[in-house]
Amino acid sequence: MNGPLCVEGLGKVYPGFTLGPLGFDLEPGKITGFIGRNGAGKTTTLHAVVGFLRPERGTVRFWGQPLEGHEAELRQRIGFVSAGMRFYQRQSLKRITDTLRPFYDRWDEAAYERYMRRFALDERKTPEKLSNGMQLKYLLCLALSHGAELLLLDEPTSGLDPVSRTEVLETLLTLRDAGCTVLFSTHITSDLEKTADRILYLSRGQLRADCELDAFTAAWRLFRGTAAEVEALPPGLVHGRRRDREGVSALLRREDAAALGLRCEPAGLEDVMVHLEQEADEDDA
Amino acid sequence: MMPNLLRKELRLARHPAALFMPWLSVLCLVPNYPYPVMYFYLTLGVFFICMSGRENNDVGFTLTLPVTRRELVAARFGFVMLLEAFQLLLACAFVALRALVFADRGSNAAGMDANLALIGEGFLFYAAFHLSFFPSYYRDVTRVGVSFVKSSVLLGLMVTAEIVACYAVPFWRDTLDRPDPEHFPAKLVFLGLCALCYALASFASLRVSQRRFARLDLR
Incomplete structure (x- = not known):
């Protein structure tokens, strides 16, 4: 209840889309990956958590306190970064930093300079002269420089080249080792496999999984075969099928695969997600 | 956090044209001009x-800072009111200058004279x-x-009415629309009443704006 973030019964209704009710806790000092396909509600959830949206129901508590009434003090301890977030396109990074620095009680100038160097950011440049990836790095740099204990990141590696992505992921791991709690949404599942301790899996506005990453993938097995072999599997045990150049794959629960005596391979995070989404698409159809 | 937010308004959120607009009080020196239009320019x-705040995501970005929604609205009000105060100070200076230099130019044919009532x-x-925007x-x-x-529609109607x-309105025509220092005490009372209206309207507008913004979903 007094963890960095506790969400209970969070719900928001839009025409054609309903989020939640969602409930989850973040474990302190862990990296939690927030996965789901486009339109699953990841950004809506994060925006509701940070107070951009007013949910119709549910509560969001940071260290046991609701954001409302404690916004200023809680945001000292929270960093929120969203890919594609525009900001002051014609002001220099130096001017932006100089203006924002006084807002934070625990601003760490040495950390700021370190991250600016690490991300190869030039303070004289304006955001409009930077690529989306570099803008994102700057936002990360700001979030990392004010001593945030909880980082909420919406697609933080989107638009970054592989080297930059690795840098960002390594930075997150370093922060986690220092005790920082991280929740980051992404649809790049390999990023989560490299960094996440836990995952939240959101599908069509509903939370389908909230568990350790390893436990999540370990619960599934991937069967690969011909279309006929997959068709022959008991329909109730197959959780989504996908075609690739080698044939057809089907996702099964580990115990079902064992009971059928099938020769399966371990399922990766992406395998699980795409098969479950395909199953959900079939159910909708 | 208000000083920091006001500083942010001035350094990041401001638009160059907005800092120029108060200087249009210089229009008080133009003969036969509808002077209240200079107030419209500030708006x-x-x-x-x-x-430009919308294009630069000023509101969303500011909400990631350790500030409350109420403070965010109050800071914008504060910044705008500082601009307005600056324009009125400049208007006072140009009204005084006009009285000194162009005293012989006669009455303004396009509405209120450049005088204390104009302030x-x-x-x-x-x-x-504040109430409409x-x-x-x-x-x-x-x-x-x-x-x-x-x-703008409201202000346009007000300029026309003025x-x-x-x-057509005797009090306006015979008392307010006269060169200073004629009817100075009456103009001073008028100024005081207008300032009171301004304070009350701004307070009411701030409260309503804060309440509405508290419920707003940012997209």
């Missing part, structure tokens, strides 16, 4: 601030702007144009 500057009218125009803007910060159209009043 145009505020529109530019909000418009009072400034408070009335700003009050109307901000509550609408903070209902949906992406629809800046709609809010500005509403306030010009008509200077010809």
